[in-house]
Amino acid sequence: MSLPKSKIPTPFNPENFRKEGHILVDTLSDYLEKALTGKEMPVLPWNDPDRLTEYFSFDSAGGEKEPLDSFIKRIIDNSIHIHHPHYIGHQVTSPLPVTALVQFCTTLLNNGAAIYEMGPVNMAMEKNVINEFGSLIGYQTGFDGIFTHGGTAGNLTGMLAARQVKTDYNIWEDGVREKDKPGYLISEQAHYSVGRNVKIMGLGDDSIIKVPVDKHFRMRTDLLEEIKRNAEKNGIRIISVVASSCSTATGSYDNLEAVADFSEKHGLWMHVDGAHGMGVLFSEKYRDRVNGIERADSVVIDFHKMLLVPALNTLVMFRNGERSFETFAQKASYLFQKSQQNVWYNSASRTIECTKSALGIIAYSALKYYGNDYYRHYIESRYDLASSFAVMVRSDKQLQLALEPESNITCFRFTAEGYNDQVLNQINHEIRDRIIKEGSFYIVQAELEGKTWLRLTIINPVTSVNDLKELLLRIKEIGTQLVLKREL
Ligand SMILES: Cc1ncc(COP(=O)(O)O)c(C=O)c1O
Incomplete structure (x- = not known):
């Protein structure tokens, strides 16, 4: 007696996989090239969570016709860009491409x-x-x-x-x-x-x-x-x-x-x-x-x-x-x-x-x-950069350093004469909010002893001292605007 043939078509099509895989790697390579320059893309394309959920709604009947490259592109376009040199926020790293390929x-x-x-x-x-x-x-x-x-x-x-x-x-x-x-x-x-x-x-x-x-x-x-x-x-x-x-x-x-x-x-x-x-x-x-x-x-x-x-x-x-x-x-x-x-x-x-x-x-x-020597170089360059950043902060009257960094994490804040901690907390909170929503940088904040600090993790190997100078300029620009608005 012959067994009934399965009605479920096999989902495995090696030729499609090959074709789509090549397109995927091309798309990701183009993405990486662009993300690493940090130009023409926000670090975080800010979206309202409900709107983004609506945007990604799908038909559970399946049979989706959207080509994979278009789908991948939509994922990329709405994601936070960890390889962007202005990504200096949480402690999630920009993965080495070889590790992404091996993980594939x-x-x-x-x-x-x-x-x-x-x-x-x-x-x-x-x-x-x-x-x-x-x-x-x-x-x-x-x-x-x-x-x-x-x-x-x-x-x-x-x-x-x-x-x-x-x-x-x-x-x-x-x-x-x-x-x-x-x-x-x-x-x-x-x-x-x-x-x-x-x-x-x-x-x-x-x-x-x-x-x-x-x-x-x-x-x-x-x-x-x-x-x-x-x-x-x-x-x-x-x-x-x-x-x-x-x-x-x-x-x-x-x-x-x-x-x-x-x-x-x-x-x-x-x-x-x-x-x-x-x-x-x-x-x-x-x-x-x-x-x-x-x-x-x-x-x-x-x-x-x-x-x-x-x-x-x-x-x-x-x-x-x-x-x-x-x-x-x-x-x-x-x-x-x-x-x-x-x-x-x-x-x-x-x-x-x-x-x-x-x-x-x-x-x-x-x-x-990569090996031990690469890691030595990477770690030392990120820790050294945090120390250089601390020097820049300490030499600027509009900024205050929370403590001397011992690693690649630093906490600092915008400050202005005549404002108490409560107001400065609000100002620094607002600075971060504006910066991440405009997409110029991704930074986070930390509460220490009742004060709100801006916090960086210099984790991306491509972030440079110039990126950090640019960040400080932007922080002072926004901070100054906020202070002026309060005085009016
Ligand atoms: C010191 C420390 N321990 C543990 C964790 C938690 O690690 P994970 O997010 O991988 O669970 C973190 C995350 O930031 C951390 O900074």
């Missing part, structure tokens, strides 16, 4: 990475990247790592390991006990994912023990002893310190040697959120920012921030690789044969996610085609 390939191959069989190349490349970072960090033998989709998940992975290793009962299986609840010492300036992760773990606000910062917005390590003592009086058992290398708002690096001394003294887990600032591992000039990193139990490094790789792509390193297996000590027998539970190449036993995209291949490609 891994997307079609769709080899996940829950278990080795489903992504053998990825796991092999991931291991090589982990080995490279183990040596950059200065870990001795026995280290290991794991990739996650993003720094938030990366921080959670490290913090979960801390919880499992440092509580004296099996918290993963038994749940949290009210008595001697685990607590994390966290800088007031830690990224919000750190505090949020404590809550995701079901621990609640009293397990988030905030440590104040000094005038450079670094964790006050001199207060750690006292804060730990007070928390313990309130029934919280401190298990971990989370340090930032560097912090999100101001790019400040916590003192890792001091955090390591304290953690070792009390047997605590030292987790370092290096999502943004761990690129200094490539630089002799700035390496001292993370002295002591080799003493951290876990470290998060985002490739999609300062390592020029498409989002999301995060590496979590563990000083003692065995510890990374304890985090999720559950048994998923349909995935792992018992004898294979603790093998490095079945990554799902050590991550929150089951299926992951081939993050290791993308990170590996960046390192393979």
Whole structure:
């Protein structure tokens, strides 16, 4: 008996794929050329969210006739342009073209990475990247790592390991006990994912023990002893310190040697959120920012921030690789044969996610085609440019610097004599709003000690000192107009 023929036509047409793929690469190459000059295009083509949703409404019956190149063009035209030299806002990088091309390939191959069989190349490349970072960090033998989709998940992975290793009962299986609840010492300036992760773990606000910062917005390590003592009086058992290398708002690096001394003294887990600032591992000039990193139990490094790789792509390193297996000590027998539970190449036993995209291949490609020397140059040039920018701000009476930059993140504001902070906050808020809506630059803002600051992340390799001069001129122009309007 012959089987009935499927009524579903095959969606795979290699010839169409070839044709459309060529058009796509041509379109993207033209786009890249234009975006990099920064001419004739706004950084962000501002659109009202509801109007844009309406513009992209579609017919769910399918059978769309719009040619792919026209569709792609509409996506590009309405997107924020991260490769534009005036993109100096959030910590999302302009990906290296080679990583985009490799990701195009891994997307079609769709080899996940829950278990080795489903992504053998990825796991092999991931291991090589982990080995490279183990040596950059200065870990001795026995280290290991794991990739996650993003720094938030990366921080959670490290913090979960801390919880499992440092509580004296099996918290993963038994749940949290009210008595001697685990607590994390966290800088007031830690990224919000750190505090949020404590809550995701079901621990609640009293397990988030905030440590104040000094005038450079670094964790006050001199207060750690006292804060730990007070928390313990309130029934919280401190298990971990989370340090930032560097912090999100101001790019400040916590003192890792001091955090390591304290953690070792009390047997605590030292987790370092290096999502943004761990690129200094490539630089002799700035390496001292993370002295002591080799003493951290876990470290998060985002490739999609300062390592020029498409989002999301995060590496979590563990000083003692065995510890990374304890985090999720559950048994998923349909995935792992018992004898294979603790093998490095079945990554799902050590991550929150089951299926992951081939993050290791993308990170590996960046390192393979660019290499440590390129990264050294890139990191140093971006950090140096932030210092030059600070000099320009400090020498201008209409501007004020929040703090000396330690990385490629800087905070500053427009200022005018006779105006209090409340008014200056409004003015700076308005300046940013106008700048991003007119599309001349993309910058963000940060609130520090009740003041609104304009905040730059000089992340794009093509942003130059002239771009920054142009930005300051525009800020002063708008600021002056706003001040004059107030006086009328
Ligand atoms: C220091 C720091 N940690 C963690 C994160 C969260 O990373 P992701 O957006 O990849 O989840 C950020 C994001 O900006 C960050 O700056």
